[in-house]
Amino acid sequence: MRLVRLGEPGRERPAVIDDQGVTRDLTPLTHDIDGAFLAADGIARTRRALTEGGLPVLDAEGLRVGPPVAKPGVVVCVGQNYAAHAAESGSEPPTRPVIFFKPPNTVVGAYDEVRIPRGSVKTDWEVELAVVIGKRAQYLDSPEQALGHVAGYTVSNDVSERDFQLEHSGGQWSKGKSAATFNPLGPHLVPADEVPDVQNLRLRSFVNGEPRQDSGTADMIFSVAQLVYDLSQYLVLDPGDVVNTGTPEGVALSGRFPYLKDGDVMEIDIEGLGRQRQTLAAD
Incomplete structure (x- = not known):
């Protein structure tokens, strides 16, 4: 389902x-x-x-696919949660989860256009596993308890503007993460109990058909359970909130690939959760 x-x-x-x-x-x-x-x-x-048998068939032909959860109260993002990505960013792997926030109005559908913001010179892609909260999480007792607060999982593209993030930041990252359309989500929400092993999913990204990222959630430094538990000690996660759990290596920030430009096409997928496709357009 x-x-x-x-x-x-x-x-x-x-x-x-x-x-x-x-x-x-x-x-x-x-x-x-x-x-x-x-x-x-x-x-x-x-x-x-x-x-x-109480739900009628819906003719979905030609209908836009929106984000699978209506405007979340918050989008919490985890930075450098894959050791190789931390290394390509020039940082040591964190010993505690690093978090930042994206405004809810960054969230768009999986196939919607992504806008390159004015003044951008370093717009980048990031395939991420997104966790959708189904039950309020506050001061949880253990990571084991945390997964009972997850409604399901979906695909997230944590689009980033690295110059805004690192050079304009003033010490925090949200300036480079918060432009309109900077969080395509979906195409659908998969219930948590239909994902047999959330720590064993393949993540990939492509730009103009060329491979960029190819990794797995097994390489996450902090597991989904650990992240939800840890976050609950510092903030309240409400039903419908989204947690982006970090991206693996293979982004433009590494220096191995060019940054995105007008007309480029991003595609990202996560095993069992679906595939996204967005075209870039300059604001």
Whole structure:
């Protein structure tokens, strides 16, 4: 089962793709796939409705694919969570999770256009596993407890402007992470219990069809469970919030590849979670 949101920005319709690949309308259950829906056992209710045959078929032909969760309260990002990426960034691997934030309005659909901001000279790609919170996480007792607060997983592209991030930053990274369209999310939300081993997923990225990143979540320094637990000690994660868990090596910041330009095409995928494709356009 895959949860999706279909339609133009701000008017997306909630839907579910069943195990036979049929898209079904979720509006009999909810007006949207958001924090309230996830907190109210929305995934379990969707499964029951599919079993009972209560969801009509939805003709999805030609419909835009929006982000799979409605505007999150916060997008928490984890930096340098793969040792090789930390090295290519010129840093030692962190001993505690490094975090920064992206505004919710960076979140767009998996196939939406990504805008290169004015003055950008170093726009970069980052394939990341995204965690969508399904149950409030605050002062959790252990990493083992943390996974029970995860609704599901999706694909995230943590687009970055490295000059803004490092040279204009004043010591923090969010200036280089916060431009409009800088967080394509989706195409769909996969329930957590349908991902057998979240720490054993392949991540890849491509620019204009050429490979860039090729790694796996097994190489994460801090696991999903550890990240959600650790974050809960410092902030409250609410249902519908998104956690970007870091990117592996192979970005333009490494010096091995050119930065993105107008007309370039990014493609990123994560095993079992789906594939994204975006075209770059200058603002």
